[in-house]
Amino acid sequence: MLKLTGTFIDEITHDIPSQNWGETEWRREFKLYKQIGIDTVIIIRASYQDKCIFPVKSGGDFLPLRDDLAQMFLDLAGEVGLDLYWGTFDSGVYWYRNTWWKEVEFNKRLLDEVGEKYTSHPAFKGWYLCHETGSNSSHIIELFNYIGGHCKQIRDLPLLISPFPMGSKQFAQGATFTLEESLDHWDKIFEATHEVVDTCAFQDGQIQYRELPEFLQGVKALGDKHGITIWSNVESFDRDMPIKFPPADFRYLNLKMEAASKTAEKIITFEFAHFLSPFSSYPSAHNMFRRYCERHGLDADSVIAAASG
Amino acid sequence: MLKLTGTFIDEITHDIPSQNWGETEWRREFKLYKQIGIDTVIIIRASYQDKCIFPVKSGGDFLPLRDDLAQMFLDLAGEVGLDLYWGTFDSGVYWYRNTWWKEVEFNKRLLDEVGEKYTSHPAFKGWYLCHETGSNSSHIIELFNYIGGHCKQIRDLPLLISPFPMGSKQFAQGATFTLEESLDHWDKIFEATHEVVDTCAFQDGQIQYRELPEFLQGVKALGDKHGITIWSNVESFDRDMPIKFPPADFRYLNLKMEAASKTAEKIITFEFAHFLSPFSSYPSAHNMFRRYCERHGLDADSVIAAASG
Amino acid sequence: MLKLTGTFIDEITHDIPSQNWGETEWRREFKLYKQIGIDTVIIIRASYQDKCIFPVKSGGDFLPLRDDLAQMFLDLAGEVGLDLYWGTFDSGVYWYRNTWWKEVEFNKRLLDEVGEKYTSHPAFKGWYLCHETGSNSSHIIELFNYIGGHCKQIRDLPLLISPFPMGSKQFAQGATFTLEESLDHWDKIFEATHEVVDTCAFQDGQIQYRELPEFLQGVKALGDKHGITIWSNVESFDRDMPIKFPPADFRYLNLKMEAASKTAEKIITFEFAHFLSPFSSYPSAHNMFRRYCERHGLDADSVIAAASG
Numbered sequence: 001m002l003k004l005t006g007t008f009i010d011e012i013t014h015d016i017p018s019q020n021w022g023e024t025e026w027r028r029e030f031k032l033y034k035q036i037g038i039d040t041v042i043i044i045r046a047s048y049q050d051k052c053i054f055p056v057k058s059g060g061d062f063l064p065l066r067d068d069l070a071q072m073f074l075d076l077a078g079e080v081g082l083d084l085y086w087g088t089f090d091s092g093v094y095w096y097r098n099t100w101w102k103e104v105e106f107n108k109r110l111l112d113e114v115g116e117k118y119t120s121h122p123a124f125k126g127w128y129l130c131h132e133t134g135s136n137s138s139h140i141i142e143l144f145n146y147i148g149g150h151c152k153q154i155r156d157l158p159l160l161i162s163p164f165p166m167g168s169k170q171f172a173q174g175a176t177f178t179l180e181e182s183l184d185h186w187d188k189i190f191e192a193t194h195e196v197v198d199t200c201a202f203q204d205g206q207i208q209y210r211e212l213p214e215f216l217q218g219v220k221a222l223g224d225k226h227g228i229t230i231w232s233n234v235e236s237f238d239r240d241m242p243i244k245f246p247p248a249d250f251r252y253l254n255l256k257m258e259a260a261s262k263t264a265e266k267i268i269t270f271e272f273a274h275f276l277s278p279f280s281s282y283p284s285a286h287n288m289f290r291r292y293c294e295r296h297g298l299d300a301d302s303v304i305a306a307a308s309g
Numbered sequence: 310m311l312k313l314t315g316t317f318i319d320e321i322t323h324d325i326p327s328q329n330w331g332e333t334e335w336r337r338e339f340k341l342y343k344q345i346g347i348d349t350v351i352i353i354r355a356s357y358q359d360k361c362i363f364p365v366k367s368g369g370d371f372l373p374l375r376d377d378l379a380q381m382f383l384d385l386a387g388e389v390g391l392d393l394y395w396g397t398f399d400s401g402v403y404w405y406r407n408t409w410w411k412e413v414e415f416n417k418r419l420l421d422e423v424g425e426k427y428t429s430h431p432a433f434k435g436w437y438l439c440h441e442t443g444s445n446s447s448h449i450i451e452l453f454n455y456i457g458g459h460c461k462q463i464r465d466l467p468l469l470i471s472p473f474p475m476g477s478k479q480f481a482q483g484a485t486f487t488l489e490e491s492l493d494h495w496d497k498i499f500e501a502t503h504e505v506v507d508t509c510a511f512q513d514g515q516i517q518y519r520e521l522p523e524f525l526q527g528v529k530a531l532g533d534k535h536g537i538t539i540w541s542n543v544e545s546f547d548r549d550m551p552i553k554f555p556p557a558d559f560r561y562l563n564l565k566m567e568a569a570s571k572t573a574e575k576i577i578t579f580e581f582a583h584f585l586s587p588f589s590s591y592p593s594a595h596n597m598f599r600r601y602c603e604r605h606g607l608d609a610d611s612v613i614a615a616a617s618g
Numbered sequence: 619m620l621k622l623t624g625t626f627i628d629e630i631t632h633d634i635p636s637q638n639w640g641e642t643e644w645r646r647e648f649k650l651y652k653q654i655g656i657d658t659v660i661i662i663r664a665s666y667q668d669k670c671i672f673p674v675k676s677g678g679d680f681l682p683l684r685d686d687l688a689q690m691f692l693d694l695a696g697e698v699g700l701d702l703y704w705g706t707f708d709s710g711v712y713w714y715r716n717t718w719w720k721e722v723e724f725n726k727r728l729l730d731e732v733g734e735k736y737t738s739h740p741a742f743k744g745w746y747l748c749h750e751t752g753s754n755s756s757h758i759i760e761l762f763n764y765i766g767g768h769c770k771q772i773r774d775l776p777l778l779i780s781p782f783p784m785g786s787k788q789f790a791q792g793a794t795f796t797l798e799e800s801l802d803h804w805d806k807i808f809e810a811t812h813e814v815v816d817t818c819a820f821q822d823g824q825i826q827y828r829e830l831p832e833f834l835q836g837v838k839a840l841g842d843k844h845g846i847t848i849w850s851n852v853e854s855f856d857r858d859m860p861i862k863f864p865p866a867d868f869r870y871l872n873l874k875m876e877a878a879s880k881t882a883e884k885i886i887t888f889e890f891a892h893f894l895s896p897f898s899s900y901p902s903a904h905n906m907f908r909r910y911c912e913r914h915g916l917d918a919d920s921v922i923a924a925a926s927g
Contacts (some may be wrong), residue, residue, distance in 0.1 A: 017859045018867035020905035022912065050828060063827055065869055209372055210359060241326045242553035244860035249327035251374055281901040283590040287329035294331065518681055519668060550635045551862035558636035560683055592899040596638035603640065 476516030
């Protein structure tokens with residue numbers, strides 16, 4: 001069975017509360033990643049609405065925040081020896097109003113600023129297109145091609161997406177897709193974007209656990225057909241609880257990882273720091289980390305000590 | 310005033326996030342129970358929907374989970390010296406669609422497997438019927454009699470139920486019951502099921518605190534009338550908060566325990582591990598444990614040390 | 619930039635789960651406040667619905683709770699050297715049914731009991747009117763004048779209110795106010811209540827971060843016009859998350875404090891114990907405390923040690 005070897009970083013939080021970590025806490029976390037075999041961190045998005053993880057110079061109505069988390073994450077990744085994928089920009093406005101070309105322009109301007117400031121950093125190793133979708137809608141093909149294309153013009157690096165299944169844990173009856181509908185939509189999207197998209201890591205928490213193996217196999221076949229590498233984004237939080245969202249129950253996380261190991265080249269998770277870390281603000285994550293270590297032959301106490309030291 | 314002497318165990322979680330405890334954490338917890346006078350643990354249900362706490366051999370569409378928590382709980386209860394009540398099976402399907410006879414068949418098949426594997430364990434001391442209701446509806450009499458009857462055929466042990474009042478903290482205006490309506494419904498249910506049901510521990514969090522004493526007295530009178538022993542299930546979580554559900558405020562838990570002590574032979578809680586344990590994933594539970602110890606003359610530090618040692 | 623120098627205390631919780639602190643935990647917390655420059659604690663309300671922080675002798679349908687948190691908070695404030703503002707009573711009934719005169723009578727009776735028991739305590743330094751509003755409605759002028767007037771007859775001390783902006787983070791489209799509407803309403807309220815109200819500390823979490831500076835400046839001008847001192851209630855919890863409510867992200871708390879520092883004489887927060895304390899039940903609050911200390915030149919470890927000692 002594969003281990004987790006990548007994780008998102010969620011510091012422009014959309015729906016997950018901040019842990020208020022500073023450089024000390026992130027260094028400890030990255031050192032832990034190195035210890036347990038996580039080699040890749042993926043910034044989920046660089047901005048959301050009027051918030052950005054670095055102080056924007058190229059205009060736009062961003063809040064006057066001073067912290068440069070982009071630089072911090074890159075420096076820590078370089079220091080520890082992790083690859084960093086950079087998440088693009090979600091205006092929270094244009095896309096939702098279906099003015100996709102403005103979302104592209106918004107991204108191009110900000111990506112140029114990223115190119116000037118960050119892409120030459122030795123830890124900068126890939127792009128992540130932050131616009132998530134479950135279907136061939138919202139002009140997702142244009143967003144992927146034009147934003148992804150601009151990323152690659154700035155620096156030609158592997159490009160990752162992480163879409164979601166239109167499953168019954170997230171969508172109301174009538175809005176869900178059958179397996180066939182999902183694969184039909186993604187066949188068309190992959191067909192139209194495979195020159196830009198290198199890797200696809202589907203989220204896995206929207207569908208029922210019992211539906212997952214077949215879904216993953218279908219996605220894997222589409223990846224093979226279109227030359228897109230298949231990873232899996234095994235979600236480490238729980239979508240079944242009234243609290244949105246607590247850490248997962250390890251029994252089901254393990255079940256999902258067993259399924260993903262059969263089709264994915266690499267397993268990443270959204271996301272380790274909140275939901276699986278021994279340093280998380282959620283104590284049940286500390287326990288899940290111990291269960292994870294037991295399952296994968298890691299000595300929890302010694303990796304925690306090494307990361308903290 | 311009575312102390313808490315029993316607690317549910319909630320490892321097929323319906324709406325409470327997992328704490329991701331393993332055998333080490335559960336042993337520590339059970340040792341704590343022994344220290345503070347909890348002599349009974351009650352598995353709230355052995356399965357829910359397609360999840361089960363043990364690997365099912367007798368068919369059905371269960372997820373391929375490998376952990377045998379049933380064996381672990383029985384062994385730990387035996388090791389520490391606790392009585393274990395076994396919770397029955399909630400398909401999450403048949404009952405809700407009012408095909409009650411399928412729920413009975415579903416339970417019978419799985420209970421037979423329980424009989425082969427677990428009932429001879431020395432810690433196996435009772436049955437808990439997991440189908441909760443607040444009224445004489447959903448064919449609850451048939452479920453209690455046929456499932457409960459089958460339990461007793463497998464092994465004739467005390468049988469517990471834990472229904473709920475149709476109170477205004479859970480139900481919308483119009484769906485709530487007056488005290489008289491509740492007692493009328495339960496008079497009929499007790500009349501029809503008292504040959505199977507030995508003990509009834511009403512939940513207490515759905516009604517207003519001020520309504521509780523009268524409700525408990527009414528239930529006690531019904532128990533006396535029908536020869537059913539009355540316990541009380543004093544909920545240790547809070548139903549009044551936007552977060553569903555945090556640990557209770559000890560002031561109100563204490564108020565409820567004072568009320569329950571006047572009518573119940575034994576007080577149990579849903580449930581200690583999340584909401585009252587010094588080892589809980591909810592830090593406010595750690596503080597509630599200290600308040601509980603202060604109120605009941607227990608030395609928190611020494612019982613924690615003894616359990617952890 | 620101003621530091622936080624006051625905090626609410628929320629022990630008749632309306633929507634924030636209890637931390638189950640006892641005297642030991644509150645003494646430690648108050649000692650921390652003294653260390654970090656918080657000189658004022660404000661009881662958010664003395665009662666809500668049928669709950670009260672002290673055992674009521676003057677009638678009414680209060681739950682038979684025995685704890686006297688009022689005396690405890692006053693004694694601890696006196697011991698440590700903090701000023702305590704007393705929050706008035708929210709029946710949770712009369713006001714919501716627009717029978718404002720009953721809310722006033724309800725308060726007068728209970729305030730007389732407060733006068734007999736608590737107002738002569740040396741730490742009793744002010745009044746807080748607990749009826750929160752965003753607009754000139756719900757007979758707020760009558761509530762402020764009649765309840766506030768009665769407070770001052772009992773003991774003539776500074777009187778604080780903490781209203782809220784009708785912002786888009788709390789109210790649906792159509793129910794929000796423009797800046798002009800808000801200022802128009804508060805011009806009228808201040809005009810009608812300035813003889814009773816000494817200080818106004820607006821809440822700041824209902825509006826968007828980018829709207830805050832202009833709102834605070836408008837409020838400051840109104841305060842100057844009517845002779846009301848302007849503080850700011852910088853909320854330390856997050857209103858943007860599905861979980862209602864986690865600790866804030868320090869980046870945005872800091873942004874709000876920078877804005878508030880330009881117009882407010884003093885910054886208070888709702889509230890330190892849950893959302894910013896190193897002793898909070900929310901671990902992310904521990905981290906936020908470290909970020910706060912870094913920003914304000916405090917040594918987190920030493921103030922924690924001094925408070926715990």
